[in-house]
Amino acid sequence: MEEQFRQWRIKAISEYAKAYSSGGAGHMDSHMLADMESRLTYADFKASVMQGDDGGQLLNYVNSNVIFQAGVDFESKPMVVFCSCNLPKEVDLDRLLNLIIFRLDEFVESDYTVVMFTSGAQYNPGWHWLSKAYRRLDRKYRKNVKNVYVVHPSMWSKLIFQIFGKIVSPKFFAKVTWVDTLSQLAGLVPLNQINVPQPVYE
Incomplete structure (x- = not known):
């Protein structure tokens, strides 16, 4: 699961950096990126996977059926x-x-x-x-x-x-x-x- 967490964190940082740049705030420097990386925890990854794009419907189905x-x-x-x-x-x-x-x-x-x-x-x-x-x-x-x-x-x-x-x-x-x-x-x-x-x- 560590590899999946690592890939998720890379994707999350990339998407945030893209949104940050497109919002007119310029580019995130290395310190900002490192700070964001340290804030993204395994619990965040797990919550993101569970919630998904369907509000947790697949999670409920899997755990019940x-x-x-x-x-x-x-x-x-x-x-x-x-x-x-x-x-x-x-x-x-x-x-x-x-x-x-x-x-x-x-x-x-x-x-x-x-x-x-x-x-x-x-x-x-x-x-x-x-x-x-x-x-x-x-x-x-x-x-x-x-x-x-x-x-x-x-x-x-x-x-x-x-x-x-x-x-x-x-x-x-x-x-x-x-x-x-x-x-x-x-x-x-x-x-x-x-x-x-x-x-x-x-």
Whole structure:
């Protein structure tokens, strides 16, 4: 996330300097630019991404439908649910990834479990986005995840996990369990706590 913050800060300073110059105040000198850079914090970056151009609508959608907590598992660890069937179309994928990571940040400091529903997806981001997502979900996010249950895995989702897991992090891949049915999932986590998306049943 540090690289994304750096790029955002460069863009923000550039836009402000352009507006400052066009307003007839001349050009910002190096001291003014340095002062502005010091004032732009990570909290500003996070707030900007969350708010976006839509007043936070995508943020609310992601936190309610794409990635959310569904109580705790049988060992009282937070249970984070990811629904690929609810990934929105025609959005800024970089912002979408940032919002997903912001949500994960709420859980990564302690043990947690992930349940992924991969079936019923109407939209699948491309390979480039998936590769970027995996690279940004570094050890900080993988260290404390204890189980990853992939429900109704397709050949595509298995391939993705196998490639990234075995090449980048074999230890993480060992945490992945393929779950073929909801009945099987019910034996692994408290299924009654999860609001299973309708497309998963179809």
